[in-house]
Amino acid sequence: EYAEVYSSGGFDVIIGNPPWDRIKPNRENFFSKYDELFRTRNPDEKDEKQKELLQDKEIKSKWKERKKEVNILAKYFNQSDDYQLQKPEVGGKTLGTENDLSALFLERVYHLAKDDAYTSFILPGAIFSGASGKDLRLELLEDREAEYLIGFENHGIFQDIDNRYNFAVLNFKNSGNTEALKGVFLQENLEILKNPDKNTLNLDSSLLKSFSPEARIFPNVQNEDD
Secondary structure, X not given: OOHXXXXXXXXXXXXXXXXXXXXOOOXXXXXXXXXXXXXXXXXXXXXXXXXXXXXXXXXHHHHHHHHHHHHHHHHHHXXXXXXXXXXXXXXXXXXXXXXXXXXXXXXXXXXXXXXEEEEEEEEEOHHHHOHHHHHHXXXXXXXXXXXXXXXXXXXXXXXXXXXXXXXXXXXXXXXXXXXXXXXXXXEOOHHHHHOHHHHOEEEEHHHHHHOOOOOOOOOOOOOOOO
């Protein structure tokens, strides 16, 4: 779709808010088309309503087809040569991102942007604090120049997401390496984004790598004392 962009080496700037879901059949989305109250029901009620709706042969057929489509898509990402950073080894075991769309998006962007391009993404906190994101983090530190990483704990920022949910805004140049970045975590107010240089800490790359030597999880530092 962007032949002229690819012919010149990729995008100059990429700004993204990728899905925070995993590639799996989403019954919330599917059955809400047939029951507008489905999302608001408790788990037991959802199970009962789903069972009831699947008595309809047409709905049952569409649900079966949807699950088939999702399985094909998941198989593609698991086997594609374009995605090599989704199954890191941690403690002698191979971990997977379970086809986390945000993780897949981030890896894909590494290849879609020019070397001197800049990227800004809003990503789930698991990308930075989950063991399955190890290879994505190492790629960021060793083969990209990360500039800002500002993490938040939701607290009403996104109304439909649990207050305890963590996410972060990441900015990086798509080449070089990261000696240090401006970062801070577990913020509860977006005001920090208005003056990130003043309100962030200078986080050395060696600190980010050594805090968790095996999984390379980033430390959730909030101030100099941390």
